[in-house]
Amino acid sequence: MNPELEFSPDRMRQIGYRVVDRLVDHLATLPTQRVGTKADPAVLMKAVSEPVPEQGMEFEAVLDQVERDVLANTMHVNHPRFFAYVPGPGNFIGAMADALISGYNVFAGTWISGSGPAAVELTVLEWLREMCGLPASAGGVFVSGGTMANLTALAVARHVKVPGRLEDATVYFSDQAHSSLEKALRVIGLLAESHRKLPSDSGFRLPIGELARRIEQDRAAGKHPFCVIASAGTTNTGAIDPLPELSALCREQNLWLHVDGAYGAAAVIAERGRELLAGLELADSLSLDPHKWLFQPYEIGCVLVRDRDHLRDTFRMLPEYLKDTQLHSDEFNFTDYGIQLSRNFRALKLWMSIKVFGLAAFRAAIERGFVLAEFAEACLRGMPGWEIVTPAQMGIVCFRYSALDDAAHLSLVQTLLEDGFALITSTILRGQTALRTCTINPRTTEADIQAALERLDAFARRVTEPRP
Ligand SMILES: Cc1ncc(COP(=O)(O)O)c(C=O)c1O
Structure with a gap:
């Protein structure tokens, strides 16, 4: 029995080194491993489920089981041949930062409990604000990911634009908007009848003319349009909605413009991304996920709001047991700027990894995502029988x-899932199923892409060509 739940310094070191050794072995051999494994539910549950153990066991035995039954049954989203969904390339400094945060058990909700963390979080948010070109009035908060960033932003939009009755409030987005946005609308109480999901144009973008028409039509019918949601890099095709035009329309119509850049906004630091994402700086709120194209381990998403006071007005509560946190006006309490009180120090991993690698390395890593998608497109164009459905755009190709x-x-x-060499998944575009690759892992090589596509081609031929 170990009722203190504690170990001697030597044993803690031993346990820590074991974990680091396993981690490094895993990462160093990743390219030669399967891309991952999806277990059969019945088999896996039999291996893992057990009555709660009353007595403890050796750490090493538990670690063995974690590796065998748990981690072996995951998709390695940081594998260089994982091209599915949005890969999570991660980075080792980010992983070590997460270990530090857990070890210290940092509380990043208030200045009184985490002044150092708050100072770092403010600094990193300021970096992201500048990268995205938002004004000095903007501020933000780190959250668990894009879903929570979208929820936070839409809660602010709702609070600012429709503080009273919600019945007639209407919100506009395209059929390419990420599902987390509709989920967020549901959570903040905007039911389906208030959603205006417009068919996207031929480039999978929000059609500005149709949007203006629908807003006018809704106003004429006594509705209260209050928010337009744009995408800065859709999950399906990487499409970017016409941000400058949308911003002009929103200003003219007094609507909130939320830009979901969870996938794509980070590309603004690379030259090509900056050109494609012109107008990002015009958003009233913006989601951006460092656990995607800024190469951080899960979970870190970010929401930036053009006027940081809107965040505080939406979320600040002053219960008596937090009075001590509010005595100094120059101290910054992140709990006042978001939904969480107890919160993780997510900013540390981004701060440490940018300091260690330098922003130039991140810029080059993002550029590589663009180049690899173009390489994949060129390979596919050279392979008989394959057609490009949407060309390389923001690191994504559909075919x-x-x-x-x-x-x-x-x-x-x-x-592909059974084969385990590489993973590419599907989506539906204009009612037709397409395959989709997302090549944002900077450790992916051209040879990885070529080999994965050749293997896919062989599988496709096996289905269509009669066997000799
Ligand atoms: C455009 C976009 N928005 C939102 C999300 C949701 O982000 P998360 O999975 O981090 O909650 C995603 C996820 O892929 C996305 O691509």
């Missing part, structure tokens, strides 16, 4: 094998 129907494309994904 099909002409001779295969939708169901066969879904089967190809299952074949």
